[in-house]
Structures are given as C-alpha cells and as structure tokens.
Amino acid sequence: MLDVAALPGLTRAERVQVLDAWLGRLLDEAVAGTPPSRQRRGAPPPRTGTSGIALVAVGSLGRRELPPFGDLDLVLVHDGRPEIASVADALWYPVWDAGLRLDHSVRSIPEAVGVASTDVKAGLGLLDARLVAGDAELAARLRTATLASWRQSASRLLPQLRDLRRGRAHQVGEVAFLLEPDLKEAYGGLREGQVLRAVAAAQLGDEPTAEIEAAYAFLLDVRDELRRRTGRPADVLVRQEQRPVAVALGLADEDILLREVSLAGRRLAFVADETWRRVEAGLVRRPHGRYRRVRREPLAEGVVRQGDEVVLAQGARPAVDPGLLLRAAAAAARADLLLSPYTLKVLAVHSPPVPEPWPAELRWSFLRLLASGRAAVPILEQLDQEGLLARLLPEWDRVRSLPQRHPWHRFTVDRHLVEAAAAASELTHDVDRPDLLLVAALLHDIGKGWPGDHSVVGEPIAAEMATRMGFSPPDVAVLRVLVRHHLLLPATATRRDIDDPATIDRVAATIDHDPAVLQLLHALAQADGAATSASAWSPWKAHLVAALVARVQAKLGSVAGAPEPVLHPTEPQVTARPLDIPGAGGAVTVGIEDVADGQQVTIGAPDRSGLLSTCAGVLALNQLDVRAARIAVEAGYATAVFAVRPRFGRAPVPEILADGVRAALEGTLPLAERLRQREADYRQTGGRSAPPRISWHNGEVSGAANGIVEVRAGDRAGLLYRLTAAITGEGLDVTSARIETLGADAVDSFYVRNPSGTPVDAEQRRRVDEALVTATGGAVHDVLAGGTTDTPG
Template structure:
C-alpha cells in the first residue's frame, strides 16, 4: 500500500502538494480495484483496466481546483457505473485515507445520482463544477463533468439566486474581508469563496471569466492561507492577530500591517468584481416580455449622463476627454439616484478623464459635495471610483490611507473606508450646522493624517489644508477645515476624561477653538459622525450625552449665556435605611433614575475616608459599569453620584444597593474578597496583560487646587473600586471621575486633592502612582520614571 509523508506534504508547495496527493490516491485506487473482484460485467461493457473499470476517483473542492492547503480536507467522489461491489471498493479506498490522519469528505455516486443532487443543492452543484479526474476511468469523469455543467446551466435561474443569498448571508455574519482586522480568508465576503463563485457564474455562461487582477488577488489569498496553515500547523482560515506577523515573514512582507493591507486590497478587489458580476447576472435572470424590438429607455440625469436600466451611463454626446467635471458629476448623479455607474462607463472615464484643474472649478466642487451629501448611497459609488483609481487621481493623498488597517478594537474599518463611512454619517447631520459643505469635507478628511508618521491630528491639519485649498475653498474656509481636522478629538476626549461641570475645563476648550460657535458646531457634528463610523462602543448614548452637554457649556461660555444644569445631579432617594448603632444622622440612602444609556445612582451617607471607593465596590459587585461619578460633602454628609450601565442588561435594584453599602460601611461585607472572586468568575481567556499607565495633570476646581490623575489599564470587574481604594489609602479625596472603556482597556480620570489643601509633591505622586499600578494589576513601575510623565 502506498505511503503518504504528511510532514513533506504540509511543507510542500501547492503544486507539489497536489501532485503528491494525486499519486497517493492513484495507488490507493489501484490497490482497491485489485483487491475487490468485480461481481458482474454488463453486456458490452469494456474489459477491466484503468480505462474501462467504470469507476473513477474524482477530486472536488480545493483538491479539485489544485488549491489544497497544507491542512485541508480531501473532498473526493467515487463515481461508478452501477457496479454492485462499489461499497466494498469505497471502504478499501476511504479507510487508508483516515488511517493516514487526513480529514475526508467523501461520497459514492453514479453520474445520474451526482447530477440529481447538484440540481437540488447549490453547494453540491458548486462543488461538482470543480470536479477533476484523479484516477480510474477518465470516461466516467468526463461524463460527470459534462452532465454537471449541463445541469448547472439548465438550473442556473433557480440555483444562482440561492447562491447569491447564501453569500450575502455569510457577508452579514462574517463581514467583509477588506475591512476586518482578523479576517476569515475563506468565508468573509471578498474571500476565497468569491473567486470560486465567479468561476461558477462564468461556467453558467452568465458572466465572463474573472479579470486578471481578480485572479491575482485570489492567488494572493491562497498564498496567505497556505502560509497561515503552515505557521499554525492546523487547518484554519482565520487570520488572527497573533498569526499575522509569522505569515508576513513567511511571505517576505515587511510587517503584519503590510500583510493586512494587501489582504484588504485583494478582498476589496474580489468583492468589487463579484458585486459587478452579480449585477449582470441578476439582470440576465429577470424575465422580460418578449418583443421583436425593445427600446431601452434612457433617462437624462445630468449633462453627459443618462440612466439606462439600473445604471448610469454616458450620454451619446458626452465628451469625457474634454470634460474634467464629468467623473464627479456622474458619481453625484448616480449616488443621488441611488444607482451605480456602469462598468463600461467607469472604464471609459478611467482612460479618458483629464486631470482636474487646480484649484477645482466651483461646479466640480459642487458635484463633489453633492456626492458626499448623498449619504449611504455615496459609499458604493466612492468604492467604484476607488477601485478604478479615480478617487486617488482626484485626491492623491488617498493612496496613503487606502486599505490602511487600524490596530484598535474600536474600529470596524480600514482608514479609508472609515473616512467614507464618516462622511456618510455626516450627511445626516447637515441640517444641524451652518456650513454643511465644511462638515462633509471635514468628516471625509478628519483621519487623513493616519497615512503619515506622527500624531494624525497634527499631521492631518496640514494635509487637510492643502487638499481644501486644491478644492478651491477660500482661505478662511481652509483654516476652518484645518481646525476641524486638528481638533476632531477635542470634544469626545474632554467629555470622557474631564469634569465638564468644571469651569476651567470649559475655558480650556473655548480657548482651544477660539471664539467661534460655528467651529464648535462643526466639531460636534464631526465627533458624532466619527463615532457612528467607528463602532457602537465608540459612540454610546452616554458618550453622546456627555459630548452634547460639553458643547452646551462651551457655547454658553462663548455667548455669555447662563450655564446649563450639571450632568450629574442628585436624585431623590427611593430607598432609605439606617445603620444600626448610629444616630439619625448616619442614615444611608440610595436614589435612582433612568438617564442616557443606563441609570444614575445617588448615594447619601456620612462622610468618611474610603466612602467613594466603597460605593464603587458595591456597584461593581452588582455588575454595574460606571461611566462618570462625582462627590460633594455638606455638613458632614457626602452625596456620591454615579452614572452606571448594567453589564448584563439588568437594571439595578435600589434595595440591594443600599443594603450592600450599609454592610460595606459596617465592615460585614468583604468587598475586596468578593470582587476578587467576581473577577475570577468573569475573567476572559486571552485577556491582554499590558502594563498600566498613569499620567498627571494639574487643574483648578472651584478656585481650589486640584489634580487629575489618569489611569489606563486592562478593564476588569472591580477596577474602579481598586483604584479609588488605592487613592483613599494614600489620603486623597476623589471629587469626581470620568470612566471610559476603550475595547479591552479602561481609561479612568480622577479629580483628586489632599484634604489639607497641600499640593501633591513629586515624591507623593510617585508613591501614589506605584499604588495605582499595583491596584490595576500590573507590575510596579520603575521608580526612576514615576511622576515624570
């Protein structure tokens, strides 16, 4: 019996791997035929021998396509002419494959049975299109291929819609390959499946063969998958973060970012070609009334452009080579009508469209703004321009961010797609600002600086100014757009990390943006669009509430209006309990009301050291995530206010909270021990263990010196309790806090002060920083660096 060396197989190149498996399977079939006597032979059937056995071993799937990955399954079909001993023959063939340690997907069929299954099951039909003869009777395989192809073409009108729905369903479930940080190379939309589907559509004679660049993209993804499986030593199609660097090295690429960018480009190209092909296929599958002469209706849309069916095409009198504004005029017309440009029109424009004059003429800029103002309809049109190289021709800086990955758990998209999504989101906010044109362009360019080294906001300010000037905006408008890009993170960062009820915070924001309510208005809208284009975690209702409250305060400061009400205001207690053994002044109360994206909890209790941390511990024990907090003391009684969100969707129970706080104050509730157990119960495997970071900022609150200490650490149950306990143990009072979760990280900002009013000296800061690092679960920081940041 032939032997297969699995180590040599996995290390071999793709063609060599297929050759080794084919030779091995050929030997297995020969042995199986030799050891399985034929029971009978039909009259007129050919004599025994490879060409007349009536049995063929056919490869389908990746082996059939000669694309077998290092740890791929063998998809085999034993095709026969009805011989009764085929079951014994199959056993003699399949068991050695299993014994060799290979995964096997197998079936035994006659040609008629295979075709019948393929006619009813779109997956089976798709697989049989890749049928390739491996061993046995080639005439049987030829008959299978001919019958399968004929059946596929015959039933295409019924099977192809099923295939389309199947792929779209996987796209919604798995995502788009071009925009994922950890893509599934096979099943994500734009992955290897798309290449296989494109060949199937061509086989149905409803589409041309995929273009050469789509074939190159497909071949690159095959190389990535081979390197991935050779690196991991197992069958996988998921290019997860920890495997990207070894795969990049195996492919000779500079680093994992280069790898992910090339994967994105390949996936986007395959997805684009697949989308265009499906549009053609769907149009051909629509039944139309027969007519000897059928006039195609052409509806004018703009100068040089008409609607023809479901596409925008060039008018007969269009002059692409002499009309620089035709590209953007056509894109705007398509987006406004919720259509796409025809592939032929795109090709003509890509070849003949002249460069845009600099600065852009007003009508060209107006078309560009109309395109962006179309919102969601503009996204696929901009992708069309991008895929044909037209977008980068108008905005050369676009190539620096094209398919550029973003290494942050917040982001769903590559940088360029994020910018397009932000512009689409901004289109829904144009009525909220005085200058919608600046809003749309500012949203599109707010992260353009990520294509260059350095702080992307600082770098982007210069680049955005150059682009805006080239677009023909006036110098004052160029300055505003540059400021929008420079400060697009100002509002969300301030709202989530600083006390927005502190006048000093408002003054700093106002000083940063100058005395321009219009710029404040634009920054607010861009922040909303940026958050919506990032993820739900990046722009929660509570964060939107904080940013809106900050904007209201800054606007009131700029126009000298009355300040808005504080974000956190005490609520009337719903539950009251008395601490045994204390006087009436020791009453503990809890109030609750619904607020944006959660609840607001108000604790009332006698002031004492560590009260704030105990309140935070009780909330953590009840699985409540804190978003913001403040504390005030009057006549020896403290009021602590927390904006919380239930981690598992269950609203807090005031009776449980008041009992928990009372027990914690009495010392009968071991908060630290209970929270350690809670953390152990809910610890996630593979959580990052990056060292915590602490930074300091001086501030002034209500005329008194205060200090802001920021802690960035891995998020976990009870983190806020641990940090506030560390601050209390160091003798500090916490007056307010802002809590933000950044994916797996938490960024907690605390306003702290020494009860004596003494400023914190460097030695005290160093000691506090060590305590915070220890409380956050990290290693103790180097004393030489503490307090220096």
C-alpha cells in the same frame, strides 16, 4: 507509502502532485484487489482494470489549491460496475488510515447530475471536478453533464448561492474590514473567487480577470502560511499569527499584511457585488422573449439613467470635460444608482487631469456627492476601485485599506472616512457651513497615513487638499482647525470636569472663541463617532459632548442658527446689480450675463405677491438650477437676481424666460402642473430624506418685514418655487430672500410680512411651517415635533 507529515511543507502544486500519484496507486490497488462480481447468464464478460471507474477530485483538490491540513473531497464515479462498493471500501480506508480528512461519495453520472441540480453546494463542488485516476472518458462525460446541468439550473441555484454568501457575510463580516478576517468564509474571501468562476460557468458573468486571480492567489498564500504556522486547518487570520505570516510571505510587518489582505478582499467583494447585479438582471425573464427598449433619462449634463444604472449621454466628451467624472458620480448618488462598469472604464481611460485649483463646478459636484449620504458610499467605492478617487485626491492612497488596530473601529481608515462623510450628511441641516462639515468629515483622519499624531500631521495635509479643491483661505483655515481638533470635544467631555470653568475656558480658547467652529466640531464629533462604532459613540458619550457644547456656547454667548446666512466665496454668488435692461417701465425684463460656473439671470417686473415664486418656477421649468438669489423692491418695481447653472448644459435664453414669466403672471402658464409633469418625466429624486429644519427669527429685522423664516432642506429641482409658493399661499409676502445652496443642502432665509401689517401670530406660523414641510417633501409631524426652532426678539 505517503509521507503525510511532509505535505504541509510542500507548495500547493507539489502537494497536489504527490496526492494525485498516491491516490492513483490506491485506485489501481483497490480495483485489482476486488474480484469482479459473478457473471450473470447472457451478460457481457466482466470488465477489469479501471474501465468504467474514475476517481475525481472536487473542492480545493479539484482546483489544485489544497491547503495544508485540507480535506480531500473525492467522488468515485462509475457507469454501473456491480463491485463498485467493494472498490470504494478498498479505496477510502487507506486514506483514513493515513490520518487524512476525507469527504467522499460514490455516484453514477445520472446520480451526480441529480444531486448537482438540486443541491447548490454539491453543484458548485462538481464544477471543479478533475480526473485523478481511472477512466478519463467517464470523467469527461461527468464534467460535461454537470456543467450542462449547472447552466440549466442556474436560474434556481444562483439565487440560493447569492443568499448563502450574503448570509455568511452578515454572520462573519467582510475580509476588507476585519482585524482577524476569515480568509475563506468572510465576504470577499476565497469563496468569492470560487463563486465568480461558477457564475462564469453558468454563462452569466465574465471569467475572472488576471487581477482577480492575483487577489485570490494571494489569499491562498496567506491561508497556506497560516495553516503551516498553526499546524491545523485554520482559516481565521488571528492577531498573534499575523506577524509570523507576514515575515514568511516577505512582508515588512503585520499591518502591511492586513492591508494587502484587505485590498485583495475588497477587490473580490467589489467584483462579486457587480457580478450579482448582472446575474439578477440576467435572470429576469422578459415576457415572450421580446426585446424591451430601456428608457434613457437625463440626470445631468452628459449623464443619463439607463435602466438601473448611470451611463454617459451619447454626446458626452469625457476627454475634454474635466467636470464630467464628478458630475456623473454626483448624479448617480443623487438618484441612488450606480455607474455602469463600462462608464467607469471610459472615465478612467479618458478623463483629463483635474485642474488645480478645482473649478467651482468640480467642487460643487464633489460636495453634492458627499451630501448624498449612504448612496455616496458605493459610488466612492466604484471610484476607488477604478483608481479615480486617488486621481482626484492623491493623498488617498496613503490611507487606502489602512488597518486600525483599535477594537472600536469597524473599518479601515479610508472606509471610516467615507462612512463619516455619510454620517455627516445627516447633520448638515444643523450647521451653517454644511460644505465644510462634509469635507472635514472626509479628511479628519487623513493624517493616519503618515507617522506621528494623526491630528497634528493631518492638519497641513487637509489644508493642502482643501486648497487644491478651490476653497478660500478663510475656509481652509476653518478646515485646519476642524482636522486638528476633531477629538477636542469627545476627549474633553470624557476626561475632564465639564462643570469646571477652566475646562470651558480652555475649549473656548482652543477654537479661538468662534461659535461657528464649535458648531462644526460638534457635528464632526457625532459623525466620527457614528462611523466608528456604537461603543465609540454611546448615548452617554453623546450626552456628555452635548452638555460640554452647551456650556461653551453659553460662554461664547452664541445662539444656534444664524438668522441670515452669509454667502461664502466658495459658492456661487449673485449681486443685486441689475443689468442694463431696456424698457423697464412696468414691463417684464430679463438680462443674462456669464459668470463663474454658470450665468446670472436678472428679472425685473412690477412687484406683486408671489413674484419671487413665479420667477423661481420659470427658471426650474427651463431646467436651470438656482445656486443663489436676491430680490429687492423699490418704488413698486422688483428686481430678482439669480445665480443659475443649466442642468443639461443649455444656456438660458432671455426671450424664453421673459415669455414664461409673463405667461405665469397672466395665469396662462400653469407652473405647478408643468413642474409636477417635469419631475414625473425625469423621475428626479430629492436625494437624502432627512427632515427639513425650520427656524423663525423675530425682532431681528427692520423695515417692512415682520420676521425671518429660515428653511434648511435637501436641494431639489424647483425647491425655491415650492417654498416661496408655500409662504405666499399662507397669506404672507416675501419682501426679501437670501438663497444659498451648499453641497446638496439649500439654506434659504425669507423676510416675510403680513400685508395687513400685523405681526405673524403663532397659528399662522404653524400653518406656514406645515406648508413648508410639505413643499420640501418631508413629514410634517417629524419636523414640527423637533425640527422647528423659534428665536425670540
């Protein structure tokens, strides 16, 4: 007699062993108690015993994972014995009488294969088929037949299984980010472990690793303990059960339990995502089975695109190139692709320790990665899962998968920080220091990994991290303020009277009357709220914060949008000092010298309309990324100085650049056409698609200039050439320029004038706006409707 009440207290192995023995006895009794059907004339003598009958477990019992109060999934397999219906009745009724939940079926092998080939859930279950009692040879034939059917039907069934899992993820959420996760059905739950085995059985994926099996086993342990505690078949780890379950599993508290569940679910989800990508690639049929060579396209130095993923170039040397890791990550995010799993492994094994402070190239690549927006989220997850993110930022381990108990929060602390950085990337056009905004968004809650008020605790931690990244002391000081006071604006706007002058004075004093900090705090509050939830950042709250910011700006006498960006020591800089270039009398001259993180190129030529555009186009054609630029004209001779970095590691050659500039000026080099072809060859993307922001500033200039036009847009190859060509194409001369690239954003200010000496009128300004928007790749109506500002003199 089965002691059903004792089953929940047993281990999984003990539970399965007891049930197998009991079910085996039931099958023997059912077969012995059922007389064989009357023999037909000429038929072979009736069989006795369990020959031709096998009791097979599927589902959790088949996998030897049956939880307390779990269903028994049983299949009675036969090879045509006529009395099988009577045997089944005699077998199932004792199970029901014992009070156990039963999912049962009676099948011949052809029937089972037929169902498995058309029903993805049935096919998935039969992959776990395990003999409990009866004819072992019959059970082996069933397993062989269903496995062959699964592999044959994989191209049809696996997409159905993928859609089922994605649908459940949409309905239930992800285990990694739920405060009350469904351990079975949420994405990254127990189902993912089963799916990974099914894909491996179809020979379209690898067998789950020991790490995956450990994560899966932990979730099984949590579910078992949850069911023991509740006394029912529960799969949702509800809040009130988390502490007792944690104690039973030997964990310190419920937060530790939830964090471990998150880490396990996150790993399962990550591997499942990668597996589905491989499955989808493997199911694409090639015409006539011919091998098609995958094109390799350069993305950055040592990094190429291969198919739909990013890999290392053949000549890459990760062991001696500390910048390769972040350069590859940034290139992948900018192309909206993922790093290949093999590339991740190579980088994890061979990447050298990161120098401290970070060289300019590392910081540059990191900012470009963050500025890629949504495309950066899966890349950062890849780095995190391989332990590379914590290698770059050791403090990250303290917040990794750390739960946030407030119901407003959709994510764990680390994912919230990543989401905040992604949200901040959409606001970088609104601030003068997008680099500081991105880093502040990534670090604003870093203090939650330590005891105490996270804003206070996080301030020195963020400062130390920023110092290691190589930010200057003034920039570190700004980041300290942003982390310490990232809740200042929303807390004040919702809890204080913003019409009270004392409230405005208090906010102004807190930020030391710095309008730039106010600007950054406003953007940071928006990014933080968007990354939290719709409840945390409602239209009402956004309106209150904006109203508060407007009042503080009025108090500070600030005007949004500086007319002339100032280069910061954290970014590449150029000096207007020309090199000692021989033969400058009217000829085109080029000088190059090595500087930190690249080269400085100085080009001298007789001044003419469009010269800056021509020089920028030649540099872009030679695959040189312009980080900053200056141009000055004296006595009819122009000197343009550019801070550049070779995209693919090839240093610029002065003679080649000089020949290019001469040819372009003479009209024998079609720059626009060649640049379009270069973009088509490399399929370079412009990263984020946020519309550009264009501002005109009048009355703030002296000398020959009539005004300043400032353009903030996502950086891309040849952008400087396009912008300056757009301005000169509308009849204006660029008398001077200030070019700066921070992260993935270009902040370019052009001093312009009419050759006639008349002011730039509204109609001409409108045409310039449209041309500039077209040059950045944006939509004209979007920008001109709300992105263009005019600062009168």
